[in-house]
Amino acid sequence: MIENATLILGPPGCGKTYSLIQKVKDKLEEGTHPSRIGVVSFTTKAIGEFVDRACTEFNLIKDDFPHFRTLHATGYHGLGLQKSDVMGRKAYTELGKVLGLDFFGADAASVHDGVAVPSIGGSGAKYLQLVMRSTYREKSLEYEYNYEEDYSLHYEKLVQVNDQMEDYKATNLSVDFADMIKNYVLHVDTPHLDLLIVDEAQDLTPLQWTMVEKMSKTAEEVLIAGDDDQAIHRWTGVDIGRFMKSSAKIEVLSQSFRLPVKVWSLAKKISSRIEGRFEKEFLPKEDEGFVTRVGSIWGLPLDQGSWTIMARINGYVDDIADDLEEMGYFYSRKGKTPVTEESIKVMGTWNDLSQGKSVGSTRIKEFYQGVPKMGDNAVVKRGSIKLFDAADAHDVFNYDLLVKEYGLLASLGTDPMDIARLSEDQKVYLRQVERKGESIYKPARIKLSTIHAMKGGEDDNVAVYTGSTRRCMEGKHPEDEDRVFYVAVTRAKQNLYLIESDKKYRYEI
Secondary structure, X not given: OOOOEEEEEOOOOOOHHHHHHHHHHHHHHOOOOHHHEEEEEOOXXXXXXXXXXXXXXXXXXXXXXXXXXXXXXXHHHHOOOOHHHEOOHHHHHHHHHHHOOXXXXXXOEEEEOOEEEEOOOOHHHHHHHHHHHHHHOXXXXXXXXXXXXXXXXXXXXXXXXXXXXHXXXXXXXXXXXXXXXXXHHHHOOOOOEEEEEEOOHXXXXXXXXXXXXXXXXXXXXXXXXXXXXXXXXXXXXXXXXXXXXXXXXXXXXXXXXXXXXXXHHHHXXXXXXXXXXXXXXXXXXXXXXXXXXXXXXXXXXXXXXXXXXXXXXXXXXXXXXXXXXXXXXXXXXXXXXXXXXXXXXXXXXXXXXXXXXXXXXXXXXXXXXXXXXXXXXXXXXXXXXXXXXXXXXXXXXXXXXXXXXXXXXXXXXXXXXXXXXXXHHHHHHHHHHHHHOOOOOOOOOEEEEEHHHHOOOOEEEEEEEOEOOHHHHOOOOOHHHHHHHHHHXXXXXXXXXXXXXXXXXEOOX
């Protein structure tokens, strides 16, 4: 328990970030210098949003808040590290050769803010996850091996991976992400802050809590913010109990500005299944909202409005993406669309040139970079982009000028999809999109996401696929699946659609 801390519980859409910004505002108005206020969190997303809002609110810049950082970035800067000091792709590749394991490619180890996440079938990544998780949870390798109960792994190999990593780091004077936290706790004098805010604290591991406790000892006031009902990262080593016991002083933000009545009612039903949770009452907004079930994605009214469609695992998201492409809907996933942004820009520029419009030099350069320059399908002459080196940012170009002086070869009337070198499958898909009346030149109305990746987000229309997996449904902590789907349904600002699953393992809502 942290004696000088207040635990702020923020149910979905209750303005947690706004409330924390107001706490910062109060300190600044009291005369506290921005450098004596700290905000730390597990994810770059949480810190990025906080920094952006603080800078906008107070008309300051990021550098004015030197202690607004992820916990890993706090360790990185506190230890005086440089990028070359941190284990990267090259280091893990060299380590893998010694161990006879692959950490990348088919066995990619995706490191999200310092936690190794195993890909499907990733033998090397699984070992790496257990090694790093033992550090984050402050547990022994043997404990993690027994806890995982994955007997396709070998304990002796796990020990070898750990020992070889330690030898590699010692020889090359390198650190991994977990070391940034561990070494900070051991060696760094923490800054003296008037206010320390720990955001999204329900997602911290024991080692990160140890770091927060150390930082709290040199802070005048500590605010710990989060929501135990939204703790969905236990598999990384998160200790929800440390969050719930972090302070005896508790404040609950009691008004949701996101959830309409019907979505709120469903969310309350789900959260009531979670054993040992904080009982906290919060109110919905006045709108009734809408909750319904559909048999498949084909039953969703996707023709208009902003949408987010979520599923439990990436494999299910892949299936939904295939359906959307067959239906002819334009969508984005992790900010990327089925046709690359580069290709879309090329087609947009070609459309403008074909219609006799003049186009600025920046767009023209991007066009020249993105089209073929050799062979029978060359759109511009090889090396012609160098002709724009002296172009001013305000210069504009039309089709005739580009043909005459800048090496443009393509004839008017050429299909923009051919200009952009799209595959036949992509052409079929985009023609479907055109028939739907959708524009690829505007941000996609429909977003696809796993539930975990959507945490912290919201949308007017939300669809949740109820399929799950055996591992998720029959794990050591079945209440974690309640938390995951609680997070999913509480992303809806107005309308919520539950997509029924025909999978053997599915979450019953």
